[in-house]
Amino acid sequence: MINGFTIPQVYVRKPMHDKPQAAPVREFRLPSARVLALSGRDAVAFAQAQFMNDVAALEDGQWQWNGWLTAKGRLVALFALLRLDAQTLWLLLPDADPAALAEALRRYVFRSKVVLSIPDIAAAGCFAPPAPAAGNRFARLDDARIALDMGGASGARTLLLGPCDATEDADALARWDAADLVHGLPRLPPGQAGQWTPQQLSLERLQAFSVRKGCYPGQEIVARTHFLGQAKRGLALLEADAPLEPGSEVYQDGQAIGSCVASAGRLALAVLPHAHADILQDADGRTLRQRPLADGLAR
Numbered sequence: 001m002i003n004g005f006t007i008p009q010v011y012v013r014k015p016m017h018d019k020p021q022a023a024p025v026r027e028f029r030l031p032s033a034r035v036l037a038l039s040g041r042d043a044v045a046f047a048q049a050q051f052m053n054d055v056a057a058l059e060d061g062q063w064q065w066n067g068w069l070t071a072k073g074r075l076v077a078l079f080a081l082l083r084l085d086a087q088t089l090w091l092l093l094p095d096a097d098p099a100a101l102a103e104a105l106r107r108y109v110f111r112s113k114v115v116l117s118i119p120d121i122a123a124a125g126c127f128a129p130p131a132p133a134a135g136n137r138f139a140r141l142d143d144a145r146i147a148l149d150m151g152g153a154s155g156a157r158t159l160l161l162g163p164c165d166a167t168e169d170a171d172a173l174a175r176w177d178a179a180d181l182v183h184g185l186p187r188l189p190p191g192q193a194g195q196w197t198p199q200q201l202s203l204e205r206l207q208a209f210s211v212r213k214g215c216y217p218g219q220e221i222v223a224r225t226h227f228l229g230q231a232k233r234g235l236a237l238l239e240a241d242a243p244l245e246p247g248s249e250v251y252q253d254g255q256a257i258g259s260c261v262a263s264a265g266r267l268a269l270a271v272l273p274h275a276h277a278d279i280l281q282d283a284d285g286r287t288l289r290q291r292p293l294a295d296g297l298a299r
Contacts, residue, residue: 025128027160028169030176033123035161036079036091036098040114043089047081050108052198052209052216058083062136063148064299065208066091067198068101073221074194075201077101078186078208080148080299082138092123092148092161094180095187122164125150125176130158136299152183152296177264183297184235186269187262189246196261199225200271202235207298233258236272238280238288244268250288251281267291 038047047055053066058081066081077096083089093101102116109116130149133139139147145162157179160166180187184205186196198209199222211219211226225231236258238244244263249256250270257280258272268288272280280288 025126027124027126027166028172029166030123034098035121037117038089042112042114046112046114054210054213065206069218073197073218124160124164124166129156153294181267182294184293192261199231237291238268
């Protein structure tokens with residue numbers, strides 16, 4: 001069990017002579033997750049030149065965490081990048097506006113043979129193993145959907161893209177969002193975009209950026225920080241007695257030492273110095289308790 005996110009097994013009652021069987025898996029909508037598609041013969045080359053991870057290392061049917069940086073190495077958007085085939089990539093954006101990202105990226109298309117579009121693709125989640133998907137390999141299901149393995153140390157999770165009749169479930173969605181934070185996936189609201197380097201967000205835990213693949217916007221900053229060991233701050237998981245809003249400061253002994261970048265209920269991710277106390281405070285003096293980040297979401 002990690003921070004209460006172990007997934008309980010639910011059983012339905014059957015006649016006494018039968019063994020218990022697992023209840024049907026319930027899917028729920030992920031309304032903020034949207035897809036930006038890159039298509040054309042230069043789609044992979046364009047993504048390789050613009051994004052911070054090694055897109056060229058992917059095979060068809062694989063995905064990775066990736067992102068787009070400013071020239072100063074600050075994260076604009078974090079996403080899962082899926083390679084459907086040699087000419088088709090999907091950017092699965094947990095929070096960022098696909099229209100705004102597409103407009104910004106089009107400035108760099110120039111003569112590249114790549115088209116950016118926003119397909120009408122719904123996203124749903126469920127707390128169940130993603131068979132036959134596993135790790136960074138996604139699966140095409142019989143119902144024309146794509147399944148991604150979003151599980152980690154806190155339990156199994158599946159993200160589904162495609163035709164969807166899932167219902168809205170606020171409790172399940174809150175649990176999903178909290179699990180993202182527990183695994184160190186920063187769900188950045190618009191006000192936090194463009195403020196943090198990949199190292200400050202500890203995105204090496206997700207294997208979300210490369211320091212060896214060659215040039216991309218912000219690459220020099222990222223590589224210098226990596227090779228010179230200059231990352232003095234990183235991501236910390238905090239539990240609060242009251243919700244901590246993104247952008248709010250975190251205090252130690254009356255001094256502000258960092259700030260919250262994402263929150264879900266009573267959990268928050270904050271960028272803090274690597275050396276800090278386990279017990280911190282918010283601006284109102286309420287206690288913030290550090291919790292360990294869970295592994296298993298790196299792809």
